[in-house]
Amino acid sequence: MSRDWRAAYEQVAVTVLDGAPAARPLLAGFNTCVDHVYRLEPPGLDRLTEAARTGRLGEPVNRLTPAAQAAHEPLAALSGEPLAALSGEVLRRILDGRDGEVFVPAPQLRPALDELLGPPAARQVGGTGAQAAWVLAVLNAPSVLALADRSTEQLAVLHPGIGLCDDGSVRPVAGTAARGTPIKPPHYILEYAAGTRWHAGTVRRSSRIIVRLAEDGIERDDTFAALGPTLAETAGAGLVSGLNGVPDADHAARAWLRDLAASWRASGLPWVHLELAEYPRPGALAEVSAAYAGIAHTLGLSLAELAIIRPGGDPAAAARELAEHYRFDRVFVHADTWSLVVHRGDPEPAAGALRIGNLLAASRARHGGPTADLGLDPTVTFTDDRPVGRPLGDGWRTECVPTPYLSRPAATIGLGDTFVAGVLLAGCLDVPLKPFVRLSPGDIP
Incomplete structure (x- = not known):
């Protein structure tokens, strides 16, 4: 079984490394910081x-x-x-x-x-969108990041190949002049x-x-917002994240970001993804999910966050409840040793996105940071103790894929963000995800 999973991930590595430079851009934000x-x-x-x-x-x-x-x-x-x-x-x-x-x-x-x-x-750079852009830049895949803080300290920790909006155009971090002081x-x-x-x-x-130590707010990058509809016409996906850093009273910032995501969808961006996080106030996870119903195509969250918003029971069933209640096409859940998606489409692309996310996260765990070395560590294990891929009723089903798991990773920061980057890269690739043999009925690797 482990040999089969190793073969699957070796195949994924070839697909990613061959296809990343030709991928469509990822649009990302909105909580960049210095870690x-x-x-x-x-x-x-x-x-x-x-x-x-x-x-x-x-x-x-x-x-x-x-x-x-x-x-x-x-x-x-x-x-x-x-x-x-x-x-x-x-x-x-x-x-x-x-x-x-x-x-x-x-x-x-x-x-x-x-x-x-x-x-x-x-x-190093922090924030889900910035981490995802960093991961893709290391693979030579394009991204454009919303960034209001152009201080020397913030630009210094960004990968030089990440795109920023400046004077009505997109230019790499390496060609962007620093200005101002850190704002958080x-x-x-x-x-x-x-x-x-x-x-x-x-x-x-x-x-x-x-x-x-502070509510950072969001990177309210007005140049990025102005170019958003144009960028959305050729991008592959858009990532909305960082709402846990917005004060409850800052309704203007929340409306700005929601309007921006809605403009992406109206402009034809094929994939708008909302990634949740841990919030200091009960109920915030549900409120954010509800705010993006009908705007975001998909939702992503950790198993711990899923347990907060839908406590107890089967994670696949809980994820399906979220998808139905908030009108998401797919919900992705990542845990330490596996990841799953609930959806109503073709199983193979859904499972393929999980495999890419898992592989990039495992490679980062092995090396301590984003890397283009996607070979598996010899000590990784693949768990059998995971939710079973199966139909969930009313056209819904779940796919669940084991992660190449390291018990003592070189680093853990950014692994969830790296998983998100891989899942969205799957939607930006212009090459098909090759199917892999089923290991057991109803369980697609």
Whole structure:
């Protein structure tokens, strides 16, 4: 069985590498930022443990109540010691095997957090759209990114081949002049590896936690918006993401982005995709999904996010409920060891998009960043413990594909975004996705 999956992914690698340079462009946004990446080793975990006991990096204070955790309230609203609450929440997630995003609306914490964590291991671009554009640029596939922040710090972490809109045309980052100052604080990316031990516990799962200290808003790039209908005529797909960084009261920003996505669809863009994320307020996932009903063709989310919006039960059935309720043609769900899609079309292109997403994410996990080396690590495994591809009734069905899984990846940041990039690249390719032999009835690899 593993040999069959290896053969399938080797075939996918050839398709991607041959077809990417001729792909139609991806239009992407809208939450670009600078990520400060940290690898949490035992000394850093010990410092977090100490910070969880005191708000000053050195009297046990942990005022984050279970009820508040369940409500996903901003941590700074829950504790007079926000650094202690933040550190405690990070440690809880690591010990529970959970990842995701922690929002603390307290920019004043930045000096203390910098002192606690020390110098970052890397500075790189963050944000789903920017990460997806980075992945495609490494494969020589074109993309155009919405970007309002043209500061030196932001441009420095973007791949030079990503397209930006400037003076009514598209030019690469390498040909774009920097201007202005950074308009948002960096995001803190805390990565950790399964099996790491420190005095308070052992890391159960390799993953990452994103810490945000401010509501960033969206990259409201008016030049990008003005060119949007023209770009949509020749693009292959458009990615809408980053709404979790928009303050609830900023109705204008939400309307701007929704109108832009609607203009893409009206201009004939064949694929408008909405990618969800972790939101600090209950109900936001459902509200965002409802806002894009009839605008986005497809929805993407992680298994953890699916459990929030449709708790319990079979993930394929829950994804179908989302698709029907919010009028999406397809819903994609990515987990650690598999990904699935629910749809009402041809099974092979749907499963083929999953294979491309899985392969690009696995390659990034192996190398620690976006790469054109799509060979599989010798140690990858393919799980049999996954939802079964099958009909779901009323014309709906699901395909589920195992990921080439690494238990100790070189990096975990951006793997979900890389999966999204691969899924959308499938729609931008001008070459057909070759079918692969079925491994079992109703289960298409």
